[in-house]
Amino acid sequence: MSVRLFEGKEHALSYWKYRISPSEEIINKILVFLEKHRSRPFELVVDVGCGSGQGTVLLGPHFSKAVGTDVSPAQLEMARQHSSAENITYRECPAEELPFENATVDLVTSMSAFHWFDHPRFLKEADRILKPKGCLALLNYTINDMELSYGDCSNALSQICKEFADALMPYRNPYLGTTSMDHYKKAYNALEYLDKEWHETLQTRKTVSVSNYIGLVESFSPYQTILREDPEKARRLSQDTTERLLKAMGVTSPDTEIVLSVRYYCLLACKP
Template sequence: MTYRLFEDKKHASSYWKYRIAPSDHLIQEVLDFLEKQKGRLFELAVDVGCGSGQGTLLLAKHFVSVVGMDVSPAQLDMALQHAKEPNITYRQCVAEELPFADSSVDLITAMSAFHWFDRPHFLQEAHRVLKPHGCLALLNYTIDMELSYADCCSQTLNQVCKEFYAALQPYRSAHLGPSSIELYREAYESIPYPVKEWQECVWVKRPMPLSSYMGLVESFSSYQTLLRDDPQKATRLSQDICQRFLSVMKVTSVETEVLVAVKYFYLLACKPQGA
């Protein structure tokens, strides 16, 4: 069964504000893989576990129709507020019961969501609804992001990052195990399709205010678990980490822009003809 997280309205709002979507380069890697397998006519894409819809929006200009799906009404409400493209629709649905006919979908994506699904059942369902030569794309990024700032020692800055992540590690869901990348690698190995790709390390750099980096980390399930269990401890941790960043950077404003390096990994697989 899909794990139900990120469902209250405040967290959904934070998710939209701070969560990052895959870069244009990563989306293009998915589209190039799909085009190589089935040609250029892209009719239907389904973004499963779409959250507040940042990734769904990236698919809209490439497909006749895009459907974003999530279990959380609050997340879908947030997605609908920002869905201006007429070819996007959203539906509340669990990942393991996709409301599509057999062999009807060109592309299924899950962007930073697959690790929360009942993975074997979702993969079976994805196989059912994909067209022959349709593709599955599972993308995610790791928590160990790195910061850089002009005239500042990156090693010192990233030591603070590491301590932030280490403080959140005890609150990581047992469902994810020690590293979610292992869950994706296991899925890659289990998919019997002859045409598939596994990419373990793609660094994407994004400029953002320090406040947005803090908001991004605070949107993660581990921080949200700490916030639920001990709000004062969570607030103290954020304040302490933020002040240490400002001290290392020798600035006073949390709106100071930093460069955040995010490490992505992804799995691409093509359903063969006759499968």
């Protein structure tokens, strides 16, 4: 089975405003892996479960054509609003039914979405559309691995960050299990491609405001579950976390900037 979430317009806007994108270093790691197997120029990349399109935009300059796909019309509308590149387009479709001919795609990516798919069906579909020596890149980061830095109170901030994440755990979708990483490791082990790599400690650091960090966490599915079930509880959780962070920092404005560190993990594989 696959899971359909993140489809409302407000949630799509939250995705665009707050979700972080892979660093240039991570994108380059994917491209270097691809270049080991296929010579430039690269023709077509398909970014599956693209959401509001941040990852698709990062890939676009490196390909003749980039296509982002998603099941959510609201997410795709947001992606189209923020993409002006002529070589980037978006298609509405399930991850397990991709509208591309056999062996026509250089690179298939999924950034923070694969764990929601029907994994065997998606991997079979990715294999179908990939060219020989085409590559697959599945990457994700988790809320549990986030750290915050500010002055000499970074440890305190990271502890508050962890407690915020822990408060959301009871609302985690059962489909995901204890950790999303398990889905990616299982896919890595299941793939029969001989040339594949597993990377577990790819760090991305970004300067964000305290309010933007809160907005990022609010965009995750467990928080959205609380928001649907008990809006007041969700509001209190965000407010209390914001107040604790500001107090630890010795500031009063949620616009104060902090450094957010996120740990990505990534599966790279090349079709024979």
